[in-house]
Amino acid sequence: MASELAKRIKQKQSLLDATLENPELRILSLGAGVQSSTIALMSARGDLPRLDYAIFADTGWEPKAVYEWLDWLETKLPFPVLRVQRQGEDLGQHAISIATLDVTRTASPPWYTAGPDGMLPKQCSGEYKTRVIGRKVRELLGLAPGQRGPKEQVVEQWIGISKDEMQRMRHSEQKFTLNRFPLIEKRMSRIDCIKWMLERQYPRPPKSSCIFCPYRGQDQWRDMRDNAPEDWEAAVAFDKSIRPGFFGMEGQAFLHRQRVPLDQVDLSTAADQGQGALFDEECEGVCGV
Numbered sequence: 611m612a613s614e615l616a617k618r619i620k621q622k623q624s625l626l627d628a629t630l631e632n633p634e635l636r637i638l639s640l641g642a643g644v645q646s647s648t649i650a651l652m653s654a655r656g657d658l659p660r661l662d663y664a665i666f667a668d669t670g671w672e673p674k675a676v677y678e679w680l681d682w683l684e685t686k687l688p689f690p691v692l693r694v695q696r697q698g699e700d701l702g703q704h705a706i707s708i709a710t711l712d713v714t715r716t717a718s719p720p721w722y723t724a725g726p727d728g729m730l731p732k733q734c735s736g737e738y739k740t741r742v743i744g745r746k747v748r749e750l751l752g753l754a755p756g757q758r759g760p761k762e763q764v765v766e767q768w769i770g771i772s773k774d775e776m777q778r779m780r781h782s783e784q785k786f787t788l789n790r791f792p793l794i795e796k797r798m799s800r801i802d803c804i805k806w807m808l809e810r811q812y813p814r815p816p817k818s819s820c821i822f823c824p825y826r827g828q829d830q831w832r833d834m835r836d837n838a839p840e841d842w843e844a845a846v847a848f849d850k851s852i853r854p855g856f857f858g859m860e861g862q863a864f865l866h867r868q869r870v871p872l873d874q875v876d877l878s879t880a881a882d883q884g885q886g887a888l889f890d891e892e893c894e895g896v897c898g899v
């Protein structure tokens with residue numbers, strides 16, 4: 611197991627080697643889940659260098675528990691938490707409203723389809739998270755829209771990817787931003803983060819991800835149904851609303867891999883049933899952390 615980890619770290623080494631001596635700006639891409647919350651609190655406690663800002667890209671469809679957690683977390687941090695949204699709109703409304711538009715121009719979540727496509731291409735996390743945070747970083751640097759950014763790297767962006775999700779590490783789309791992965795540098799897994807929190811008497815953070823995100827395992831859907839009825843109701847309604855699919859797409863769309871209405875899925879069965887757990891699949895954004 612240890613050698614497997616060493617092998618994976620070696621493959622991604624170029625993403626771990628670089629550091630900036632005195633970055634002009636040090637920000638955290640805050641997903642408000644376990645990992646990024648751990649980093650935020652580590653910085654607050656002095657276990658990591660002090661952040662200038664934490665930036666939360668709000669799709670507008672996080673579970674209620676995540677917004678409550680974010681409100682709590684904000685009170686524990688000595689640096690500002692900036693909540694940003696794409697042009698003031700939320701992902702869910704956008705996704706529904708594009709039903710009459712060309713599907714190639716959407717920011718679609720990767721919903722399952724009953725047609726030959728299988729699954730819609732995932733454009734949501736890039737459009738509603740990565741790029742929204744990138745625009746905020748430009749603004750913080752004082753760059754006008756369209757103005758070229760610095761040639762050299764001046765921004766450190768910390769991302770809460772833990773060692774068990776190393777395949778999600780990416781370079782930044784912005785040349786002047788260096789992505790850093792403090793949890794991987796510390797060889798911490800998601801479970802290590804939870805332990806770190808509990809040892810310091812912090813409450814356990816919720817899982818972050820849009821309530822209609824299909825990267826959700828059977829047990830996670832069941833947990834939503836049983837413990838977060840408001841979120842479940844919204845997810846069921848959302849699932850119904852996407853059923854016709856979108857212009858340019860064949861077949862119906864579903865939130866659940868079984869491609870049946872969400873409130874008709876048998877969630878009493880074993881956890882796997884072929885439905886992948888959250889973000890086992892590739893995600894270039896910063897969802898779920």
Ligand code: SF4
Nearest residue numbers: 719734819820823897
């Ligand atoms: S949580 Fe899922 S639906 Fe939401 S932006 Fe990320 S990948 Fe898309």
